[in-house]
Amino acid sequence: MIRTGIVRKVDDLGRIIVPVELRRVLDVSVGDPMQFFVDQKSIIVQRYEPGCVFCGAIEDTIPFKGKKVCRRCAAAAVPGHGTPPTAD
Numbered sequence: 001m002i003r004t005g006i007v008r009k010v011d012d013l014g015r016i017i018v019p020v021e022l023r024r025v026l027d028v029s030v031g032d033p034m035q036f037f038v039d040q041k042s043i044i045v046q047r048y049e050p051g052c053v054f055c056g057a058i059e060d061t062i063p064f065k066g067k068k069v070c071r072r073c074a075a076a077a078v079p080g081h082g083t084p085p086t087a088d
């Protein structure tokens with residue numbers, strides 16, 4: 001995690017302005033959907049990128065008919081495709 005040195009106050013409605021410098025660097029534009037994650041005492045805001053339609057995994061997904069499916073779910077649905085599921 002990189003400290004930017006930028007501090008913003010939360011307003012009466014709970015809003016925080018995302019500094020223009022960060023929006024430019026991270027290519028965030030007006031109207032882009034953003035999602036929130038919580039990690040202990042931190043709030044992480046990222047561009048919303050839907051994950052696997054079955055399990056929600058964000059990484060290692062492949063497109064399928066306009067949706068994303070992770071290789072693990074693809075392998076479970078169609079044997080011989082993707083990465084076989086691991087025992088867990």
Ligand SMILES: [Zn+2]
Pocket residue numbers: 052053054055056057069070071072073074
């Ligand atoms: Zn999946």
